[in-house]
Amino acid sequence: MIKRILLLITLILQFSFLHAGIVILNGLTHSYKIENGKVYKGKVAIENTSSTPQSVKLFLQDYTYHADGTINYTALRTNTRSNGEWLKLNTNLVTLKGKEKTEIFYEITVPNQAMDPGSYWSVIIVEPVEEIKPSDNKPGVNITSVIRYAIQVITDFETEKAKPDLKFESVKVEKMEEKKTAKVAIANTGNLYCKPTASIEVYNRKTGEKVGTYSSLTMGLLPGTSKTFYIDISKLPPAQYKAAIIATDEEENAFALNVELEVKND
Known part of the structure; x- marks a missing residue:
């Protein structure tokens, strides 16, 4: 050894x-x-x-x-x-x-x-x-x-005459660097560059009470491209939730998707 x-x-x-x-x-x-x-x-x-x-x-x-x-x-x-x-x-x-x-x-x-x-x-x-x-003839x-x-x-x-058109490609919850993270893949299918932020509004599945809102960093998105937006949801206790995922650009254009969100135990 x-x-x-x-x-x-x-x-x-x-x-x-x-x-x-x-x-x-x-x-x-x-x-x-x-x-x-x-x-x-x-x-x-x-x-x-x-x-x-x-x-x-x-x-x-x-x-x-x-x-x-x-x-x-x-x-x-x-x-x-x-x-x-x-x-x-x-x-x-x-x-x-x-x-x-x-x-x-x-x-x-x-x-x-x-x-x-x-x-x-x-x-x-x-x-x-x-x-x-030139080589100095040293090994390595x-x-x-x-x-x-x-x-x-x-x-x-x-x-x-142009606008972005944001589409949600996938939503996954994974552990990254010891943090529970929602990975939201967003594509810009429009014809205009934009800088969106992704956020998740989380609700109690039984009562409908809002549990919290969590956001990603803002990133630029060119037409015909896509990126994964990372949202830290470590504060959410393990459970199944209802959630609204919202992508909002700097012009306040908003695109939303309703999902079932499951946060598992580590």
Whole structure:
């Protein structure tokens, strides 16, 4: 057993992790209300927090995600609501000195043609470039850990003619990190980006008396995508309840579903 522990420690010590010190300073979601034929300008503010120089490449991809946790980064025009071809970066590669900050500028040129109302989007990928260093002939495996950032660029067109349409895909109660959690999968089947919050109003099954209301964090939801909203219901005693699940966005559009909610003993 001691030999196995020593071997494991030796293997761990042979792995070298290099963490890029690149951070994004002005947020991972950039939103614009757009009109036909107009040009909009934006920027990505980057800082190298390490003391050594760091090269960074930037490129565009389409982006979707689903409530089961899958995230898809694909070539432009894969998504029918992509705006990737409207975007132009002023550079695709930049090198920052240690502790240096810089800004990468981009332009969005909206086509002067008929378009469906709603949200269009893509992501700017910001990825540190690690130089290949010659081997120092030390035993073991060198692993480079690279943190990539995906900055959503969301453009909303004729929002007065568009709307989100939220659908409940599933509701499950599971234990997560020692907490009883309601996992509510919600899809946006509409054509407009929104930022909903999921909540559960819980009622005594026999008397109809309200037991409590519990809410999730607010999350953004693009058209044609879905996410799982997590609601802590640890304070609910084990029992069967009647419940109303409500998704409300920032414009106070509300979508509701009545369910039977069962909270089991651990």
